Amino acid sequence: MLSSETMLEIDIAGIKMKNPIMTGSGTFGFGEEYSDFVDLNKIGAVVVKGTTLLPRCGNDGVRIAETPSGMLNCIGLENPGVEHFLSDILPRLKKYDVPIIVNVSGNTVEEYGQLAKILDVYGIAAVELNVSCPNVKEGGIVFGTNRDSAAAVVREVKRNTSKPVIIKLSPNVTDIADMAVAVEEAGADAISMINTLIGMVIDVDTWKPVLGNITGGLSGPAVKPVAVRMVWQVAQVVKIPIIGMGGIMTAEDAIEFFLAGASAVAIGTANFVNPSAVEDVAKGIQEYLVKKKLTHVSQLIGQLKVNK
Amino acid sequence: MLSSETMLEIDIAGIKMKNPIMTGSGTFGFGEEYSDFVDLNKIGAVVVKGTTLLPRCGNDGVRIAETPSGMLNCIGLENPGVEHFLSDILPRLKKYDVPIIVNVSGNTVEEYGQLAKILDVYGIAAVELNVSCPNVKEGGIVFGTNRDSAAAVVREVKRNTSKPVIIKLSPNVTDIADMAVAVEEAGADAISMINTLIGMVIDVDTWKPVLGNITGGLSGPAVKPVAVRMVWQVAQVVKIPIIGMGGIMTAEDAIEFFLAGASAVAIGTANFVNPSAVEDVAKGIQEYLVKKKLTHVSQLIGQLKVNK
Amino acid sequence: MPKIAIDTTIVENKSITDDVKELIVYAPKIAQQAVPGQFVHIKIATGEPLLRRPLSISNVNVEAGTLSLIYRIVGKGTAYLANLRTNDEVNCLGPLGNGFDLTCERPLLVGGGMGTAPLIFLAQRLNPRTTTVLMGGRNKAEMFWQPMYEGLAKEIHITTDDGSMGTKGFTVSALPELVKANQFDRIFVCGPHVMMEAVAKFAKEHEIPCQVSLEKYMACGIGACLSCTCVNKLGDKRKKVCTDGPVFWAEEVL
Amino acid sequence: MPKIAIDTTIVENKSITDDVKELIVYAPKIAQQAVPGQFVHIKIATGEPLLRRPLSISNVNVEAGTLSLIYRIVGKGTAYLANLRTNDEVNCLGPLGNGFDLTCERPLLVGGGMGTAPLIFLAQRLNPRTTTVLMGGRNKAEMFWQPMYEGLAKEIHITTDDGSMGTKGFTVSALPELVKANQFDRIFVCGPHVMMEAVAKFAKEHEIPCQVSLEKYMACGIGACLSCTCVNKLGDKRKKVCTDGPVFWAEEVL
């Protein structure tokens, strides 16, 4: 029997984590915002807000809408830019003993490469590629819904960094397994999934979209069944580790993802509801392992019993 | 000002309906099951359970699972077969003054044609093509997620029937607008959307999938934002009418679909929660029109105000 | 006999054990029509949980216009239900399903766990026939049923898995003796699937007509969604537990 | 001053008008720290609605350890909240946001609609300074605030859109006269956006420092999600209403 200290320790693509509970980019700020509620030294990894080359002020108008068991957001990648992150924010984060993963978005394949290169510095554990934002060069196609573009982004980033490269898959695709295979072949070190499903809410009084951006990304418990299914499908076809997310509120939700094949999980929307969710989920998983007389969380990974 | 009788009357691809509230296939049986709760003569159309050439007994094991604001189902197209439908069920339905639309599923393109031909009889208002079931000939690909297969199904059916042909789109695709354009070009008279999103739930106690079929189709309020978004996207690119569905519980939900561009709506999962949902939604829409001083439901269709 | 869906007021929601409660709702139209073996499908809250929950009618009081539903708290819906108070409302859809076939003279009722609930209503309606009840549970704590059968059965036999009350063992182990001592012309059984299988097998061997009451996950409860079908051993078409059942002749479904 | 998220017990949830209620919750740690202008973000039920709801702290009773939240029932969350009873629990996250700047001597408080709520707490803490309150609403039915300001303001002026109480018109129409009669060195305004804009414009013209309190849809409430940002007129970066606000100097954001 391992001690409770080590039963959650895990290594994802070379990123050593005290437990497999990470934060979903955009839902945990830069980590510091949650320091009243969570001991940042006790969580698996902090994945910071989506970062771009230049500062962005994001979308105008209403940016979130609540939906049944979920929410839509169209923040629009508001962020201070990568340089400001490195000069002003990262130094503060370094005082915590937690891997910092930077989620990045580019307008072109080259921009992803540039971002990766700039971020290939001490204090950053990995980069996570957000390929779900519309871009210009590809004529409105999103990198995340085209296997070749997604693979091109991964290859370009791998050429530019020594850090592990995580690519975050969009669920808005016909064949998620095919996307996963493409990015694995291109050299991705890990896959995180799922990003948000595209959705929309209309105000029946004003006849206008509720969100300033018309559509937004759906997250929260509503999407969990889709996320678990996709993680399971991808786990059948790739060897690289999967970071599962989408609607995780409790340890039990997280365990569904592990059983489906995720090696780690991330907590997104749940942080808004319960600001200590990341720690609570980690504790709950530990309790579950003890109850089930297991010694390490890895004993759950991909253990779904399917007899068809 | 039109009378309350006529303010909801609508014609979808030649199907004359007293109101634009239909039922979602598979959620309303053959209509008769709901006759204690709904006056079938007062609803827009009854879309009956998915029908196949031969009787099918459906999937084994657990067939439904509740999810946050939604449910998964894997009924597996249990149905008595088209011949039994025509000989035993349709005669009973003919006594109601309501259009009967038959939802059909084939294993091959030809089967869809055969089904359409067999159903090209008096008493049937239209056929609705369910193209979201895995099939054999295409090697596991689902017709509904491939533009060419979907178009081929529509063409084959059009050749074999004099009835309006509605094709029901699957939301499990990268580009729903592209699918819609393909089926419109192939001659579809109307589009219904959305069918269910594929999802999965795992029992963390037994480590088994809850559903006998491992995965199932997600429906209910959870999917509404995705459905409204897809209807809106498709309404921008096709001229044929759209029958919107996905999570409609109330008149307000239905109105979102009209504003997004649907000409009619269907009620699915809500029937299980409120067995008189179809009539309640129709009444609610009428009240809304009166409140908004509108004279006809068509004044809502596609009226979303977007200033981007 | 039309089914109805109505908002009903909670008259009482009382604890029986730590995790079992009895809900009394005022639903005169359903109470009047209901027969033993039927169930109601209840919508517990406006929003979540989304689906209705099927609960057997464990008894009715036609004069008072009330239904009694005895339920174990097992998940989200029943936990929420347990928090409701007198005068709160739940929507009841019912009465649903078919009932037990009462054309018998000397019935044996076999209940296991929560399956014992609908047999109370059955015992009541079998009166004044001579009725024997056999009930089983895991331990003494689960065997709170006896007072509810007061005056409804000639004799009550109890088995518990751990022997903490009645005879140690499963209900089926008690059958040979009971059948030897009585001339049963019917066995009604409601409980865990394995138990119903065992009792039905025994009944078949002893040529006693046997009815079972099945449980399946249900969405509509009225025969429309096909969530709940089971294999029909006597034909090719499936049976719907919600409308063809929940009560079946054992040989149809087991 | 660490923020906390705690389960709090409802002391009272009383009706003020048809659609406005006052919720008193026992949250001593928050009550102790809170300053006027701050809010709490409350999780109303375990499941749905999913997100928290921001409500201004309309007053605190440090001795009793309670917070008062005055809310209008406008949608799903507030409707659910309105149904809660004494001893029910809600989870409170707070105190959130910055507060009003109290470095003034002769303040004018302008409240519109539910924006009048946080000004009660402000008026209390401005004591013993001489405070004038101007409040506006659509009609008499909306102007239930007066007793809540009892003893907190030197004078209270009221405007209603329909003239059913006080002066007919908007709050801003009453400003010229008030400003002529008093030497205000600060205007605090909380209410509909258009009203705050009008008051801020007036304040600027009359060179009276003015603070406004903004409302935005919020997910986290603690500066992490960027749901709530607004344009910073004095710089290039956006401001977060939940942490940089909700109280801003008018020229920063209007």
Ligand SMILES: Cc1cc2nc3c(=O)[nH]c(=O)nc-3n(C[C@H](O)[C@H](O)[C@H](O)COP(=O)(O)OP(=O)(O)OC[C@H]3O[C@@H](n4cnc5c(N)ncnc54)[C@H](O)[C@@H]3O)c2cc1C
């Ligand atoms: C005809 C019939 C009669 C029943 N009568 C009784 C009774 O009298 N007393 C009693 O305690 N229980 C009875 N049950 C079982 C009862 O319906 C479930 O315990 C209850 O639905 C669990 O709901 P939950 O939200 O607490 O559990 P959850 O596990 O959270 O429910 C999740 C979903 O699974 C379904 N589900 C879970 N367990 C069962 C089950 N055993 N059977 C059917 N659906 C299930 C729920 O309805 C819901 O859709 C009956 C079931 C059926 C089919």
Ligand SMILES: Cc1cc2nc3c(=O)[nH]c(=O)nc-3n(C[C@H](O)[C@H](O)[C@H](O)COP(=O)(O)OP(=O)(O)OC[C@H]3O[C@@H](n4cnc5c(N)ncnc54)[C@H](O)[C@@H]3O)c2cc1C
């Ligand atoms: C800092 C702050 C302080 C507030 N203080 C008060 C107060 O003291 N008294 C009071 O009555 N109201 C106050 N409000 C507004 C209050 O938060 C909303 O009325 C409430 O969230 C509506 O919730 P609902 O579920 O009833 O409405 P719904 O419309 O069903 O809510 C749907 C979603 O929209 C959000 N939302 C709707 N209206 C508003 C709004 N006006 N502002 C922000 N989010 C909104 C909800 O939070 C929720 O996420 C305040 C808002 C903010 C931002």
Ligand SMILES: Cc1cc2nc3c(=O)[nH]c(=O)nc-3n(C[C@H](O)[C@H](O)[C@H](O)COP(=O)(O)O)c2cc1C
């Ligand atoms: C407000 C908000 C902002 C988000 N911003 C980002 C982002 O910048 N980059 C990114 O890759 N994902 C972003 N996401 C997606 C989340 O990281 C996560 O993938 C998604 O929300 C699903 O998980 P959940 O259901 O637990 O929230 C955002 C989500 C939310 C709700």
Ligand SMILES: Cc1cc2nc3c(=O)[nH]c(=O)nc-3n(C[C@H](O)[C@H](O)[C@H](O)COP(=O)(O)O)c2cc1C
């Ligand atoms: C139990 C169940 C069975 C269904 N069966 C079918 C079917 O046979 N054919 C079909 O095209 N769609 C079927 N559907 C999909 C619905 O018709 C509808 O498209 C979907 O449920 C979304 O609408 P809703 O959210 O209102 O339920 C089924 C849905 C459910 C829940």
Ligand code: FES
């Ligand atoms: S529950 Fe729907 S058919 Fe039985």
Ligand code: FES
């Ligand atoms: S509400 Fe999340 S940053 Fe303000």
